[in-house]
Amino acid sequence: MPKMIVSIDGVVIKDVQLTKPRTSIGRRPYNDIVIDNLAVSGEHALLHMVGQSVEIEDLGSTNGTYVNGKSVKRQGLRNGDTVEVGKYKIRYMQEAEGESFEKTMIFKPGMIPSMGTPSRPATLDPASAPVPAPVHAVIRVLSGAATGREVALQKVVTTIGKPGVAVASITKRHREFVLAHVEGPEMPMLNGIMIGGSPVPLKSGDKLELAGTAMQFEQV
Numbered sequence: 001m002p003k004m005i006v007s008i009d010g011v012v013i014k015d016v017q018l019t020k021p022r023t024s025i026g027r028r029p030y031n032d033i034v035i036d037n038l039a040v041s042g043e044h045a046l047l048h049m050v051g052q053s054v055e056i057e058d059l060g061s062t063n064g065t066y067v068n069g070k071s072v073k074r075q076g077l078r079n080g081d082t083v084e085v086g087k088y089k090i091r092y093m094q095e096a097e098g099e100s101f102e103k104t105m106i107f108k109p110g111m112i113p114s115m116g117t118p119s120r121p122a123t124l125d126p127a128s129a130p131v132p133a134p135v136h137a138v139i140r141v142l143s144g145a146a147t148g149r150e151v152a153l154q155k156v157v158t159t160i161g162k163p164g165v166a167v168a169s170i171t172k173r174h175r176e177f178v179l180a181h182v183e184g185p186e187m188p189m190l191n192g193i194m195i196g197g198s199p200v201p202l203k204s205g206d207k208l209e210l211a212g213t214a215m216q217f218e219q220v
Contacts, residue, residue, distance in 0.1 A: 002054055004033065005091040011199040012157050012184045013169045018054060023047040025133055036154060036183045037197065039063055039086030056083055084171065142214040153177060162211040177202045186211060
């Protein structure tokens with residue numbers, strides 16, 4: 001199934017499956033793919049899907065829509081093409097990638113999953129060189145009905161927050177984790193300071209606040 005992988009500065013912030021004949025992209029909250037950035041028009045572009053073919057159409061946006069660096073009005077997409085909307089890059093994929101993504105962690109009682117146990121990387125040859133120890137990190141909830149719950153950051157991307165209010169992503173990149181604002185009028189707070197539009201690295205012990213919920217990032 002075709003999908004669009006949205007990123008900024010190399011950090012993936014959302015992964016959207018294309019399941020409808022028309023998928024809208026824009027800054028307004030009613031779009032299918034919401035990009036909350038002033039460089040993006042309220043109704044910026046439209047994805048048309050016929051069978052397994054997908055075309056992107058610019059909707060007269062202020063800053064234009066680009067495919068692989070070239071301005072387009074309407075163009076068919078090929079597997080691996082990169083659509084540029086403002087500073088955001090949206091990669092079109094026909095086939096599922098090997099890495100998977102977490103579902104959004106929504107702050108409601110009983111909705112936050114408990115901490116899991118990450119699997120160890122398998123080695124076919126016991127005599128082979130040792131595999132570097134995996135990096136483990138968790139988010140611990142410090143306030144609200146879910147106080148004390150932990151969420152293991154096992155996947156490439158974990159999104160947290162309340163859709164329509166504030167959503168952020170925590171992305172595992174090499175051996176570090178970065179925090180980025182995804183959508184909503186409220187920006188995440190990191191150690192009491194509101195983050196900007198660019199992803200920021202996390203260190204163990206950092207305090208996060210999002211949609212009225214306090215959390216702590218811990219890396220081991």
